[in-house]
Amino acid sequence: MGPLPRTVELFYDVLSPYSWLGFEILCRYKNIWNVHLQLRPSLIAGIMKSSGNKPPALVPSKGKYLTNDIKLLGQHVQVPIRIPKDFFSVILEKGSLSAMRFLTAVNMEHPEMLEKVSRELWMRVWSRDEDITEPGSILAAAEKAGMSTEGARALLEKISTPQVKNQLKETTEAACKYGAFGLPVTVAHLDGQTQMLFGSDRMELLAYLLGEKEASALKPSTALPGAVESASDMREFLHPGEKWMGPVPSAVSARL
Amino acid sequence: MGPLPRTVELFYDVLSPYSWLGFEILCRYKNIWNVHLQLRPSLIAGIMKSSGNKPPALVPSKGKYLTNDIKLLGQHVQVPIRIPKDFFSVILEKGSLSAMRFLTAVNMEHPEMLEKVSRELWMRVWSRAAEKAGMSTEGARALLEKISTPQVKNQLKETTEAACKYGAFGLPVTVAHLDGQTQMLFGSDRMELLAYLLGEKWMGPVPSAVSARL
Numbered sequence: 001m002g003p004l005p006r007t008v009e010l011f012y013d014v015l016s017p018y019s020w021l022g023f024e025i026l027c028r029y030k031n032i033w034n035v036h037l038q039l040r041p042s043l044i045a046g047i048m049k050s051s052g053n054k055p056p057a058l059v060p061s062k063g064k065y066l067t068n069d070i071k072l073l074g075q076h077v078q079v080p081i082r083i084p085k086d087f088f089s090v091i092l093e094k095g096s097l098s099a100m101r102f103l104t105a106v107n108m109e110h111p112e113m114l115e116k117v118s119r120e121l122w123m124r125v126w127s128r129d130e131d132i133t134e135p136g137s138i139l140a141a142a143e144k145a146g147m148s149t150e151g152a153r154a155l156l157e158k159i160s161t162p163q164v165k166n167q168l169k170e171t172t173e174a175a176c177k178y179g180a181f182g183l184p185v186t187v188a189h190l191d192g193q194t195q196m197l198f199g200s201d202r203m204e205l206l207a208y209l210l211g212e213k214e215a216s217a218l219k220p221s222t223a224l225p226g227a228v229e230s231a232s233d234m235r236e237f238l239h240p241g242e243k244w245m246g247p248v249p250s251a252v253s254a255r256l
Numbered sequence: 257m258g259p260l261p262r263t264v265e266l267f268y269d270v271l272s273p274y275s276w277l278g279f280e281i282l283c284r285y286k287n288i289w290n291v292h293l294q295l296r297p298s299l300i301a302g303i304m305k306s307s308g309n310k311p312p313a314l315v316p317s318k319g320k321y322l323t324n325d326i327k328l329l330g331q332h333v334q335v336p337i338r339i340p341k342d343f344f345s346v347i348l349e350k351g352s353l354s355a356m357r358f359l360t361a362v363n364m365e366h367p368e369m370l371e372k373v374s375r376e377l378w379m380r381v382w383s384r385a386a387e388k389a390g391m392s393t394e395g396a397r398a399l400l401e402k403i404s405t406p407q408v409k410n411q412l413k414e415t416t417e418a419a420c421k422y423g424a425f426g427l428p429v430t431v432a433h434l435d436g437q438t439q440m441l442f443g444s445d446r447m448e449l450l451a452y453l454l455g456e457k458w459m460g461p462v463p464s465a466v467s468a469r470l
Contacts (some may be wrong), residue, residue: 051317061307061425065442072439076452181317195328198321201445204460208332246448246458 013044015096022184022200041103051181101159116145211241269300271352278428278444297359307425357403
């Protein structure tokens with residue numbers, strides 16, 4: 001029997017398009033790397049409030065950049081992301097409270113459905129520009145994911161219970177305790193330490209970190225011309241880590 | 257003869273550690289991909305002012321995150337970055353105006369030296385392994401005298417404005433001139449996406465030395 005899988009937590013909110021990108025990449029790699037992926041439905045509004053951060057799109061040139069960045073990444077990562085027509089209304093006014101409470105309830109009662117239902121909610125808001133705030137919208141996503149109407153309705157009734165509200169609050173606080181100021185946040189539980197990574201663009205770094213064993217004595221890096229590193233800081237990992245095969249790893253690897 | 261190399265501009269400031277990471281990755285790939293890399297010394301303070309953005313470290317949890325992120329990326333990208341003890345003093349107070357005017361002058365008169373001198377400046381600010389900057393040569397002194405001339409000041413201003421026109425709100429900014437369109441990418445973490453847009457192969461941040469010699 002080989003080494004134990006390492007736990008990788010993914011804190012996400014379906015309101016966050018970059019969360020969708022990170023989610024799809026990790027869902028692909030969970031069957032390739034030796035990891036145990038734990039999905040953590042969270043509320044990005046809560047994280048912003050807690051950290052004092054603000055949605056990036058509030059800086060006009062950032063907002064403009066993001067719309068193009070998301071489009072390009074969607075192509076590269078092969079996720080059918082489209083910017084909703086009324087972007088600001090979706091993010092700042094409508095939000096995702098009910099949807100994330102629903103996913104919290106799914107995670108509590110039918111965790112095996114969490115990945116699919118999450119994906120269907122993203123498809124609604126971030127691919128087809130459809131609502132995710134009305135009960136009917138959430139039910140439609142759950143049914144598309146394969147839940148029965150009765151099962152989905154039963155869960156929907158639970159979203160205003162203290163248990164579900166508190167669970168979402170706790171998960172969001174856990175992300176904040178890890179240092180989150182936005183989403184997605186990936187937390188890798190490595191031998192002896194925990195690493196928090198922000199963004200959908202830290203997956204190649206995650207692959208590198210998953211190879212970490214105890215740092216041995218170092219050897220100077222030859223990659224940087226003329227560089228002289230101090231021995232105590234440049235770590236040489238004993239193992240090369242998991243393999244990064246880009247955001248769309250081959251289906252063949254997945255079946256191994 | 258093969259296809260013409262595509263122009264890739266890199267707008268950077270030595271005050272920006274992420275600029276250093278992006279710079280090193282592109283300097284490695286410039287001999288592997290079919291690109292013409294044009295280094296564009298810019299002033300991050302000017303870009304912040306122009307865009308209304310603020311340095312990320314002003315949000316406490318972002319600042320905390322950045323110091324670890326830079327350390328990890330330094331290991332992954334094999335660049336000896338260390339956060340200076342007086343991090344905020346370096347970024348917010350000391351700034352980089354003279355250094356970037358100096359690099360602007362280097363680019364105007366000795367562009368072949370721009371890569372090395374940029375690297376030396378990063379090493380001074382962002383690495384405990386700082387070597388002597390090599391700026392004590394006569395040539396360097398002559399350049400230093402030019403940094404307060406209108407020509408050099410204006411050139412830095414123009415380069416910074418060019419970055420802003422491309423939509424920059426921070427650095428590093430990479431601008432890829434593709435067939436029929438221009439794409440602006442922000443951050444040292446968009447190099448794999450750049451490869452995809454160029455139709456080139458991404459081999460991680462430290463591509464094999466073998467490929468470089470082909």
